[in-house]
Structures are given as C-alpha cells and as structure tokens.
Amino acid sequence: xxxxxxxxxxxxxxxxxxxxxxxxxxxxAISTFIALTIYNEYKDxxxxxxxxxxxxxxxxxxxxxxxxxxxxxFLMVFGGLLLSAIVTAFFIRSxxxxxxxxxxxxxxVLLMAVVFSNVFEKFTEQPAMANAxxxxxxxxxxxxxxxxxxxxxxxxxxxxxxxxxxxxxxx
Amino acid sequence: MTYPYxxxxxxxxxxxxxxxxxxxxxxxxxxLLLLFAVVFISTIQFGAKKAFAISSWVSFLLxxxxxxxxxxxxxxxxxxxxxxxxxxxxxxxxxx
Numbered sequence: 213x214x215x216x217x218x219x220x221x222x223x224x225x226x227x228x229x230x231x232x233x234x235x236x237x238x239x240x241a242i243s244t245f246i247a248l249t250i251y252n253e254y255k256d257x258x259x260x261x262x263x264x265x266x267x268x269x270x271x272x273x274x275x276x277x278x279x280x281x282x283x284x285x286f287l288m289v290f291g292g293l294l295l296s297a298i299v300t301a302f303f304i305r306s307x308x309x310x311x312x313x314x315x316x317x318x319x320x321v322l323l324m325a326v327v328f329s330n331v332f333e334k335f336t337e338q339p340a341m342a343n344a345x346x347x348x349x350x351x352x353x354x355x356x357x358x359x360x361x362x363x364x365x366x367x368x369x370x371x372x373x374x375x376x377x378x379x380x381x382x383x
Numbered sequence: 384m385t386y387p388y389x390x391x392x393x394x395x396x397x398x399x400x401x402x403x404x405x406x407x408x409x410x411x412x413x414x415l416l417l418l419f420a421v422v423f424i425s426t427i428q429f430g431a432k433k434a435f436a437i438s439s440w441v442s443f444l445l446x447x448x449x450x451x452x453x454x455x456x457x458x459x460x461x462x463x464x465x466x467x468x469x470x471x472x473x474x475x476x477x478x479x
Contacts, residue, residue, distance in 0.1 A: 308421050308422070308425040311421055315414065318402070318414075319398055319402060322402050322405055326386040327388075329386055333384070357384075359386060359405040360406045360407055363406040363409065363410070367413050367414075367417050370421075371417060371420055374417075374421040375423075375424040375425070
C-alpha cells in the first residue's frame, strides 16, 4: 500500500515557537532573580552559623558561583531556543503568500514582548530585588530591550520559514 | 525602560508607528529586509536578475507606504530607489 505523504500546512507555523521562546526566557529570568534573592536572604541570616568550617564555606561558594552562572545560562537558553526555532521553522511547509499574515501576527508578538519587558522592569524595581538587579548583567540587558531582541528573533525565524527556494526541504 | 502600550490606536498605521517605537526604529528596515529576502528567494527560479528586480520593486512599494506613515526615513527611500535603478540597469545590460 502506498504510503501517503503528509503535506498538510500547519495552522500555527512558527508563531508558537516565538511565543514559547518569549515565555521561557521570561520565566527563566524571573526564577533566577527570585532564586538569588532567596539565597541572599538565607545567607544573610545564617552566615554567623554557616561559615564555621571549610565544608560550609565551600557550599556557600559553590552556590554563589552557580547562581552567577545563571546569567550566562540565560544567554545560552535564549540563543539555543532561537536556534531551535529557526531549524524547526525551516522544516515547516509554508508559502510566501502567508508572509502578510505573519506581519499581522508580529504586532501581537511585539505586544507580548512589551508586556513581558514592562512586567520584568516593575519586578526588578522592587526593593527586595535590588541585590539581584546589581548582580546580573545579561538578564537585565536582554529583558530591558526584549521587544527589539524578539523582533530580531522573529525576522530570523520568518526568514527560515518563508525564504525557502524550491529545494524540496520543508515542502 | 518602560515601553508604552498601544493606546488610542484607530488606524493600522498607528500600530506600525507604535511597533517602530518599541523596537528603536528598526521595524521598517527589518520588515523591508525580510520582505526583500522572502521575495528574492521565492523568485530565484526565474534567475537572479529578475528576482532582484521583482524583490526591489515589491520592497519599494512597501517602502512608499512606510515612508508615508513615517516608519522609515528619506535615507532608506533613496536606498530603495537606488536598488530599483540598479535592477533596471542590470536587466538592460543583460544579453537575454
């Protein structure tokens, strides 16, 4: 029996991937800030009893180092998710006519990015988060210009989605 | 930096101006480049010269609209016109 090739055009395209990248980065950033804040509070209240021995000091050093690495991990997560979205978009069947529709969806994506960026800013303005805001560099930088980064990500993913020559890939 | 929300949007052009403001003025250039690349690669089967001409004209048409609503400046419009001129010269110079 001849196997039928699935040539159905997906209804969501790459938009779902862009929204997932945004949501995951936002959750990662918020979680990292909360983790560092909680750890700093814990360290401040237990420093007099936790730094007596070498093992305890090592635990504190390792935890601090791990939390600092999350700043760079955010960049890696953002880049990795973007790369996976580009690769996924390249293999989705598409047609250039749908490009106009994607421009309309771009407004929704930008609106979401603006909301995430503003919420993150309000979150980091809280006095309890001041220490975390001073400790990290990459996360506040990306979240501050989140709409611009998401716009660039959208352009790259849309390029992979629509700009396909007749090679047979993703068709 | 707190971004403004799209309030008092009555026209589609207002939405474009707002989008341009939240991406630091890169909206017009970014979407024009994307449109150029999509049209160019979609029409590359007709040859590079024709694909370049088609994509230049299509980008120019969108560029006129962007220029009218203030999403791109005169410098980008001059660049688009130069691309059309280049494509016309390229088509005339070809022996096909």
